[in-house]
Amino acid sequence: MSGYRSGFAREIENFVSYRKASGTWNEHASTQNLKYFDRYCAGHYADSRILTQEMIDAWCTRRDTETGSSCYTRTLIVREFVKYLCDRGMTGIAVPKPPKLEKRQYIPHAFTEEELARFFEACDSIVPYKGRPASVISRLQCPVFFRLLYSSGMRTTEARYLKREDVDLEHGVVNIRKSKGYDQHYVALHDTMTGLLIRYDDAVDKIQPGRTYFFESLKGTCYGRDWVNDNFKKIWESANGTARGIVPYDVRHRYAVENINSWEDDSFTFSEKLHCLSKSMGHRHIQSTLYYYSITPRLADKIQAKTEDGFNEIVPEVWNKED
Numbered sequence: 001m002s003g004y005r006s007g008f009a010r011e012i013e014n015f016v017s018y019r020k021a022s023g024t025w026n027e028h029a030s031t032q033n034l035k036y037f038d039r040y041c042a043g044h045y046a047d048s049r050i051l052t053q054e055m056i057d058a059w060c061t062r063r064d065t066e067t068g069s070s071c072y073t074r075t076l077i078v079r080e081f082v083k084y085l086c087d088r089g090m091t092g093i094a095v096p097k098p099p100k101l102e103k104r105q106y107i108p109h110a111f112t113e114e115e116l117a118r119f120f121e122a123c124d125s126i127v128p129y130k131g132r133p134a135s136v137i138s139r140l141q142c143p144v145f146f147r148l149l150y151s152s153g154m155r156t157t158e159a160r161y162l163k164r165e166d167v168d169l170e171h172g173v174v175n176i177r178k179s180k181g182y183d184q185h186y187v188a189l190h191d192t193m194t195g196l197l198i199r200y201d202d203a204v205d206k207i208q209p210g211r212t213y214f215f216e217s218l219k220g221t222c223y224g225r226d227w228v229n230d231n232f233k234k235i236w237e238s239a240n241g242t243a244r245g246i247v248p249y250d251v252r253h254r255y256a257v258e259n260i261n262s263w264e265d266d267s268f269t270f271s272e273k274l275h276c277l278s279k280s281m282g283h284r285h286i287q288s289t290l291y292y293y294s295i296t297p298r299l300a301d302k303i304q305a306k307t308e309d310g311f312n313e314i315v316p317e318v319w320n321k322e323d
Helices: 009-021 027-044 053-060 068-087 113-124 133-152 156-161 191-205 225-240 250-262 267-280 286-294 297-307 309-317
Strands: 173-176 185-188
Touching: 009 027, 009 068, 027 053, 027 068, 053 068, 113 133, 113 225, 133 156, 133 191, 133 225, 133 250, 156 225
Parallel strands: none
Antiparallel strands: 173 185
16 A cells, blocks of 8 residues: 555556656655645545645645745655646646745855864764664664765765665775766775775675665665764764754765865866866766855865856856755
8 A cells, every 4th residue: 555545646656656667756755745745635625536726736835934945845746746747648737836945055064184083983983782783783884874975975865875786896986876866977986985885895794684775774775864864963972062053964065175175286187177076976067066165265266266267157156056
C-alpha cells in the first residue's frame, strides 16, 4: 500500500513511480510534502475523485506563518505533480506560480584551523553506546563522512546519497549521480582521502556486508539530513562549544575558500582553475562558484583582480543562488 488517501491516489502513485524511474525523486523531501497534500485533500475534499483548481490554489497559497522560501519548498512537489498531469493531458488545472523568494545574504561560518582540528579530533574520539549498533556504525562513519565533505567540497546531500558503486576506490574518483539539479559530475579525491575511504569500506563491510550506500543506516537506506545535522552539532559542541549559526554546509564554503587562496597569481591559470573548481563542485554555471567569493571581501577583491571586467558583470547579479 502506498499510503495515499485522496480520490486521485492512483495518479499520485504513478507520478512517484515516474519520478523514481527517471532518477528525479527526493525520498526525504518530496514524500513528506506530497503526503501532507494528499491528506489535506482527503480531509477537506473527501467526496472529490479528481484534482481540482480549488485544491491546488488552497494548498499553494502562502500561509501567514511561512516565508517565501518555506512556502516554495512545501508546494514544489505539488506544482510538479500538476505539471506532470498537464503534460499528459490529464488535467486542465493551471500550475500555480512559485512564491517570490526573499533575497537573503547567507554568511557562512569562517572556520579557524584550531576549530577544525578540535572538531576532527572529537570525531575520532566518539565513544559508542554499549548495546547500540547504530552508535558503533556512527563511530566509523562520522570521521570519514565529515572529512569527505571537508576535502572534496561535496554537498551534504551528495555524500548521503553516495552508493558503493559510485566510489572508485582504485582510482580515487567519486561519481556524483544524485546532486542539486540532478547534474552528474565527478570528484577526484586526494590520495589520503582515498586511503581513508578504503580503510572505512573494509571496516564497515564486516558489519554491513553487501550494503548499497557508502554511508548506510542499519535499515539499509541512506541517511536523512537530520543524521548529518544532529551528528555535526553534537560533535561540534563537544569540541568548540555552541554550534549556533554553524551548519555542515559551511564546510563546502571552506573548501572553496581554501582552494582559491592556494592558487598562484597567474591570471590565466587562475581562470582555468576557477573553471575546474566550478565543475568539481557540481555548479552548472560559474556564477554559482563566484557567489562564494562575492560574500568574502578579500576573496572578492582577488577574484576581481584576476577576472577583470567579467567579475563586475557577474557578481552584482548574484545573491544566494548556489544552494
